[in-house]
Amino acid sequence: MVDDRKPMVHFDSVQKSYDGETLVVKNLNLEIARGEFLTMLGPSGSGKTTCLMMVAGFEAATHGEIYLDGRPINSVPPHKRGIGMVFQNYALFPHMTIAENLAFPLEVRGIGKAEQKQKVQRALDMVQMGEGGFHGRRPTQLSGGQQQRVALARALVFEPELVLMDEPLGALDKQLREHMQFEIKHIHETLGVTVIYVTHDQSEALTMSDRIAVFNDGVIQQLADPETLYEKPENSFVAQFIGENNTLRGKIKGIKDGIANVELANGEMCEALAINAGPGERTQLSIRPERVEIDPEENNSGYTVTGKVEEVIYLGDHIRTRMSVAGNSDFIVKTRNRLGARRFNAGDKVRVGWATEDCRALDHGE
Amino acid sequence: MAKSETRGRQPILAADGTPLKDALRRSQAVERRRAFSLVAPLLFFILIVFAIPIVAMIWRSVYNPEIRNYLPQTAAALADWDGEDVPPEQVFQAMAADMIVGTENRTIGRAAARINREIPGARSTMMRTARKVDEWSSPYREKFLEEDEDWANLEFWRILKRESRVITPTYYLLAMDYEYTSDGDIAPRSEVYQIYKQLFFRTAWMSILITGICVLLAYPISYMLATQPTRIANLLLILVLLPFWTSLLVRTSAWIVLLQQQGVINELLVGLGIIDSSGRLRMIYNQTGTIVAMTHILLPFMVLPLYSVMKTIPPSYLRAAKSLGAHPFRAWWRVYFPLTIPGLAAGCILVFILAIGYYITPALVGGDSGIFISNLIADNMQGSSAQLKLAAALATILLVAVLFIYWLFNKLVGVDKLKFG
Numbered sequence: 001m002v003d004d005r006k007p008m009v010h011f012d013s014v015q016k017s018y019d020g021e022t023l024v025v026k027n028l029n030l031e032i033a034r035g036e037f038l039t040m041l042g043p044s045g046s047g048k049t050t051c052l053m054m055v056a057g058f059e060a061a062t063h064g065e066i067y068l069d070g071r072p073i074n075s076v077p078p079h080k081r082g083i084g085m086v087f088q089n090y091a092l093f094p095h096m097t098i099a100e101n102l103a104f105p106l107e108v109r110g111i112g113k114a115e116q117k118q119k120v121q122r123a124l125d126m127v128q129m130g131e132g133g134f135h136g137r138r139p140t141q142l143s144g145g146q147q148q149r150v151a152l153a154r155a156l157v158f159e160p161e162l163v164l165m166d167e168p169l170g171a172l173d174k175q176l177r178e179h180m181q182f183e184i185k186h187i188h189e190t191l192g193v194t195v196i197y198v199t200h201d202q203s204e205a206l207t208m209s210d211r212i213a214v215f216n217d218g219v220i221q222q223l224a225d226p227e228t229l230y231e232k233p234e235n236s237f238v239a240q241f242i243g244e245n246n247t248l249r250g251k252i253k254g255i256k257d258g259i260a261n262v263e264l265a266n267g268e269m270c271e272a273l274a275i276n277a278g279p280g281e282r283t284q285l286s287i288r289p290e291r292v293e294i295d296p297e298e299n300n301s302g303y304t305v306t307g308k309v310e311e312v313i314y315l316g317d318h319i320r321t322r323m324s325v326a327g328n329s330d331f332i333v334k335t336r337n338r339l340g341a342r343r344f345n346a347g348d349k350v351r352v353g354w355a356t357e358d359c360r361a362l363d364h365g366e
Numbered sequence: 367m368a369k370s371e372t373r374g375r376q377p378i379l380a381a382d383g384t385p386l387k388d389a390l391r392r393s394q395a396v397e398r399r400r401a402f403s404l405v406a407p408l409l410f411f412i413l414i415v416f417a418i419p420i421v422a423m424i425w426r427s428v429y430n431p432e433i434r435n436y437l438p439q440t441a442a443a444l445a446d447w448d449g450e451d452v453p454p455e456q457v458f459q460a461m462a463a464d465m466i467v468g469t470e471n472r473t474i475g476r477a478a479a480r481i482n483r484e485i486p487g488a489r490s491t492m493m494r495t496a497r498k499v500d501e502w503s504s505p506y507r508e509k510f511l512e513e514d515e516d517w518a519n520l521e522f523w524r525i526l527k528r529e530s531r532v533i534t535p536t537y538y539l540l541a542m543d544y545e546y547t548s549d550g551d552i553a554p555r556s557e558v559y560q561i562y563k564q565l566f567f568r569t570a571w572m573s574i575l576i577t578g579i580c581v582l583l584a585y586p587i588s589y590m591l592a593t594q595p596t597r598i599a600n601l602l603l604i605l606v607l608l609p610f611w612t613s614l615l616v617r618t619s620a621w622i623v624l625l626q627q628q629g630v631i632n633e634l635l636v637g638l639g640i641i642d643s644s645g646r647l648r649m650i651y652n653q654t655g656t657i658v659a660m661t662h663i664l665l666p667f668m669v670l671p672l673y674s675v676m677k678t679i680p681p682s683y684l685r686a687a688k689s690l691g692a693h694p695f696r697a698w699w700r701v702y703f704p705l706t707i708p709g710l711a712a713g714c715i716l717v718f719i720l721a722i723g724y725y726i727t728p729a730l731v732g733g734d735s736g737i738f739i740s741n742l743i744a745d746n747m748q749g750s751s752a753q754l755k756l757a758a759a760l761a762t763i764l765l766v767a768v769l770f771i772y773w774l775f776n777k778l779v780g781v782d783k784l785k786f787g
Contacts, residue, residue, distance in 0.1 A: 058685055078688040079697070091686035095704045104700070105690035158691065 014064035042215030084155035304353035427758035436477035441530035537759035573721035584668035592676035651733030675709025
């Protein structure tokens, strides 16, 4: 699906500043392949939306060039870029009916009435709103989810090769949001359009994307597919931001064959994969809650440390145990709720362990 | 459907067996009374100082009691008169009786003044005769005719008969430059006296012009206000509202200083050699003066509704339109402009209605060609030539015109869509 011709979008050392003093986007280099679903993920103020707006043409790059299908577009006005865009609050025109909203991009392109009608119908069918008499309604007469679908259909109806989405699901409730994630994903797969998607919701990013660019402080912290991002975070920001993460602070005593020997805050020792911290440096160990075992059998893992159970939370499909480990009283362990699984009580003293590959020694963060 | 179903069934009862609807009404009665008591003082105030005076004004514009009240017997006697010949003895007898009573009560002068308004000179005839009539005895007809030949004037009697009705359209006819002919027909007044109709039209078109100029000036300013950051927008808004904080007279005199023939603009133009000293522009005490000063005064009424509507339009609409391929102008015309119509309409109707009834500015800077109908209404309300009833008729026509415009506007745009801010 993702082909290797010229990249659809290419950021070439792009910088953006609003006030001439601080950079919102710092030297961005990014290539987005044709047909790719790329998500820009990050907290607010991280520069992700600014990047999107620069592609759309609503913000100008302070330095550097953006190429669309190999053509520089810095001086091309937004209405000539031919990029579909879904806005955060849908931006459906309230004085036009649904059909008129969808026909708008076709009308400004001088497409005939009959063809307009046909394309509008096809676009509405695609978002499952072709039937039910929605054509003549106004946006305010639709539910949030329906408005969202119409906004999506409007961004796609003129068959753009690139579609930008700026937190399009932010205003929906959780269930609808999850449903729409799958729908957008399916539409992307069916049409083969390139999508740049901006969100601050990491689970949304993991669900939908081919690749995710994690933004923080105007810099891409890591650019990878969802699995790599979750399993192999390259720095403490990504480890914290993506998924649930346990953090243990410590100091690297030495590194041997890529394995770091770490002294934890309470003096206990353990081993971890050395990622971006050197010998003698302070480090943050990152371990996913589902990779931790309580009272592991011998030989199963490299190291075990002592822990004290603080709280047990029953969640149906799994059980969360909060415990104190090496000075961190917010250490979470997730265990599957399987038959015969051992239950703990608050106050129990146990040993916790994990495989060395699951523990990553990262920079010490802030 | 649901309604008919519930109607078919027993009414729903509250816990104590009374119908639920009654219980609900009772429980809300206190709330309603409290709400009413909050607005009652204002309601009372508006009733006393606004609603009642307007009704009184409309009543006054058609109320015509003088002849009926002060010459009651004459009015009754004239009811049978056919208007073809000098009235019979009984009419003169009634007139003599009315005059005697009228002289005693000092009301005869008012009746005479009323007739004098229709036939100039009739007042002195009446007063002269009234002084002598108590010495006469019947038959009166010859004595009246001997005293003054005006008593043989058929027009006098016809008018007397016509104006003995309590309600008269006379003042409305006057206000629209019509009058009764001596035959009792309605005909346009001679052109020398025609002033009101022309003035109504001038008031209307100048108000339209002022509204139009306000739209042209206010739209871009409002757009700028709505798209600037709040801090800058507030500062600009204060500048827009500045005229509100200056007294109307101060503002108007400022315009006089600026626009008069020895004023700042003319001096500047002469100084720069653009115009000759003999060719100084007349920009005040004419229509130009009225238009300039009133546009300035009414501009904020256009800016505020426009601004408040534009502020609610998210910038993403225009962006969306552009991203969908619309040229910036087209995006504006198809997406932004239609959304500003409620504010535009509110501003237009506000400015137009304020303009059409404006008084002080046209009076100060309008000269002869720039005055409005309100100025003539005012003229008719004061001074020795005051014709309060004509003023009332003119004012009522203005009121009806404004109500009509409002109605028309409601038909075309819909008042519920208006946004005043």
